[in-house]
Amino acid sequence: MEPAAEQTEVLPADECWRLLRTASVARLALCVEGQPEIFPVNIQVDHGTVVFRTSEGTKARAAIDEAPIAVQADGLDDSGAKAWSVVVKGIARTISTTRELLDTIDLPVHPWESGRKDRFVRVTPDGVTGRRFTIAVAPQAASRRAARDE
Amino acid sequence: MEPAAEQTEVLPADECWRLLRTASVARLALCVEGQPEIFPVNIQVDHGTVVFRTSEGTKARAAIDEAPIAVQADGLDDSGAKAWSVVVKGIARTISTTRELLDTIDLPVHPWESGRKDRFVRVTPDGVTGRRFTIAVAPQAASRRAARDE
Numbered sequence: 001m002e003p004a005a006e007q008t009e010v011l012p013a014d015e016c017w018r019l020l021r022t023a024s025v026a027r028l029a030l031c032v033e034g035q036p037e038i039f040p041v042n043i044q045v046d047h048g049t050v051v052f053r054t055s056e057g058t059k060a061r062a063a064i065d066e067a068p069i070a071v072q073a074d075g076l077d078d079s080g081a082k083a084w085s086v087v088v089k090g091i092a093r094t095i096s097t098t099r100e101l102l103d104t105i106d107l108p109v110h111p112w113e114s115g116r117k118d119r120f121v122r123v124t125p126d127g128v129t130g131r132r133f134t135i136a137v138a139p140q141a142a143s144r145r146a147a148r149d150e
Numbered sequence: 151m152e153p154a155a156e157q158t159e160v161l162p163a164d165e166c167w168r169l170l171r172t173a174s175v176a177r178l179a180l181c182v183e184g185q186p187e188i189f190p191v192n193i194q195v196d197h198g199t200v201v202f203r204t205s206e207g208t209k210a211r212a213a214i215d216e217a218p219i220a221v222q223a224d225g226l227d228d229s230g231a232k233a234w235s236v237v238v239k240g241i242a243r244t245i246s247t248t249r250e251l252l253d254t255i256d257l258p259v260h261p262w263e264s265g266r267k268d269r270f271v272r273v274t275p276d277g278v279t280g281r282r283f284t285i286a287v288a289p290q291a292a293s294r295r296a297a298r299d300e
Contacts, residue, residue: 024292025224027188027222029175029177029186029187029188029220030186031178031181031184031186032186034181034218035181035218035220035239036179036180036181036186036218036219036220036239037179037220038179038188038220038222038237039222039237040222040224040233052242068184068185068186069186070179070185070186070187070188072177072188072189072190074175074177074190077233083190085189086228087187087188087189089185091202097268107271
């Protein structure tokens with residue numbers, strides 16, 4: 001039996017956004033000189049955009065502004081048998097106008113890591129994709145182990 | 151008071167690997183035509199390398215072979231007050247020789263998502279970095295809210 005296809009559900013955009021709103025920690029990926037960089041951030045969904053706070057700490061973090069980035073979050077459904085993963089792709093822009101900062105600063109988008117995270121960054125999405133899938137239980141490994149133990 | 155620096159601990163490589171061994175789900179980032187791609191994978195640490203299974207499903211997954219990738223995992227310490235994040239960077243290579251496949255196939259590296267994941271990929275690390283940090287509790291937002299409620 002091949003249980004593959006029907007176990008992966010492609011999620012509509014509104015469900016992706018709903019799930020994203022339940023995630024506080026996400027991971028951000030970007031390319032710096034052709035190399036992938038990835039780090040965790042706290043995110044907040046704000047009017048169809050994703051906002052996070054960061055510092056200028058590393059070359060990767062400094063390179064965020066105007067860069068194409070991918071923000072990914074995942075989690076388990078209540079049953080624990082299914083997982084979801086959502087990816088928002090878009091351009092990251094440091095929030096620099098006073099007005100937008102004032103609009104943003106009350107969002108509960110505290111950084112996951114404490115310390116100075118003075119920069120607010122907003123990702124305006126080009127697209128959002130998501131999937132929900134049954135978590136694999138390694139049937140081959142399990143049956144191999146069972147066979148070995150017999 | 152500026153609590154920043156002392157709250158982030160840079161982890162030595164052996165601690166990074168120890169933490170990585172406790173993670174079953176990680177996220178993989180790579181660059182495809184200059185754009186970042188990110189998706190979750192189940193990983194297994196194997197003799198100083200990271201092994202995962204994937205399909206050829208998407209352009210990103212197909213582009214993994216010989217690509218520079220970053221594998222990131224994070225988690226909470228037992229206390230729940232501190233988090234850690236570890237990143238392994240290296241070159242991903244599809245495992246294709248019979249001998250290496252036989253060595254690898256018994257690793258408990260079942261894919262997170264069920265379905266056909268016929269390709270085993272090994273990341274030989276160029277480097278591993280990790281940090282442990284106190285989780286921020288959004289003091290500014292909390293104090294602003296408190297001030298507003300007074």
